[in-house]
Amino acid sequence: MTGELREAAEPTRSEGATYYGRPVIKEPVWKVPDVPAYLYLGxxxxxxxxxxxxxxxTGRPGLARAGRVSSGIGATASVAFLVHDLGRPLRFLNMLRVFKPTSPLSVGSWVLAPFSALAGAGAVSAATGLLPRLGWLSSSAAAVLAPAMTTYTAVLLADTAVPAxxxxxxxxxxxxxxxAVASAAGLGVVAAPAAQAGPARRMAVAGSALEVAATxxxxxxxxxxxxxxGQGRAGxxxxxxxxLVVAGSVTALLARRSRIAAVASGLCLTGAGLATRFGIFEAGHASARDPRYTVEPQRLRSR
Known part of the structure; x- marks a missing residue:
């Protein structure tokens, strides 16, 4: 082989670090907006x-009603977006055929299904006033699953090979x-009477601080x-x-005396929650397209 042919056949230094400039993993095939909306709503x-x-x-029926209705609507819509992404409802039901504690997808499916049913029943009862005791029991049972519901989608994403x-x-x-805490608090600030929305306002500040610091x-x-x-559309x-989350937390503090501030806080925190999910979803696609983000971290870990 001549020197020119050898040089053409061998990868350059930059190509060697990126598998000839080609993606090492496939981009996620999940649909937009289905999956980011599913992540946010859940x-x-x-x-x-x-x-x-x-x-x-704590004796705040207006805030409790707002939370129950928001939870039921969010969980039901989350399932709807997930099923639409899967293409057929039967595919979601198939995920419930077995329970694998080592699989985030299996555990997540078994969290999502009962939580959605319980939260939906609680929301219907809160909105209509029917079967109040049963509705309260359903909402209370949903609250037991709520911590897992709030975070399991992050574990599901992190369990993939997508670098970001x-x-x-x-x-x-x-x-x-x-x-999630900031988004739910924003809805509580808007929907609950101002005199009962104190915990929602404090949730808005705490959730916003956690989101900014963790991000x-x-x-x-x-x-x-x-x-x-920090780059492109994700950035x-x-x-x-x-x-938006900073603006929403600040206006939440003013919401006790101003209905305009309450609405502004709710809109900002809802928009922030959506932007966070869409941004992280887009970052995942960007990292999958560029093979450097797959190859280089693996090389660093192997040294």
Missing amino acids: GMAGAAALMAAGAGL WHEPYRELPFVFAGS RRMQRRAGMVGEVF RLLRTAEA
Whole structure:
């Protein structure tokens, strides 16, 4: 082989680091907006169930009703988006045929199915006033599953080979939890009477602080993969989410005396939750397209 042919056949230094410039893994085939909406709605529903349970125990019926209705609607819509992405309802039912504790997908399916049924029953009772005792029991049972409902989708993403989802596997559940708490609190601030919405306002501030802190930590600790969270469409979405969540938490503090502030807070926190899920979803696609983010972290770990 001549020198020219050998040079043409051998990968360059940059190509060698990126498998000849080709993707090493396939991009996720999940649909947009189905999966990001499923991620947002499920998390919000879980946090809303906890908000409703706390409000019920502290004598705030208006906030409890808002939380129960938000939880039921969010969980039902989350299942609808998931089924639409799967293509056929039977595929979702097939995931319930067995229970595998080692599989985040299996565990998540067994969290989503009973939570949605329980939260939906509680929401119907809260909205109609029918069977109040049964509705309260259903909502209380949903609240037991709520912590898992709020974070299991982050574990599901982190269990994949997609670099932007797998590398920050420690931080991603905290990002989703903070975002879910802030989103549910925003709905509580809007829907509950101002005199009863104090816990929702405090949830908005706490959830926003957790989301911002966890997102920044995620970007730092992801190493070179963290670049994708600040670039392109993913970067724009996540910067928008941070701006909205800060604005939503600030206006939540003013919502006790201003209905306009309450609505503004709810809109900001809802928009932030959606932007966070869409941004992280887009970051995953970007990291899968660029083989550097698959190859280089593996090489660093093998040294």
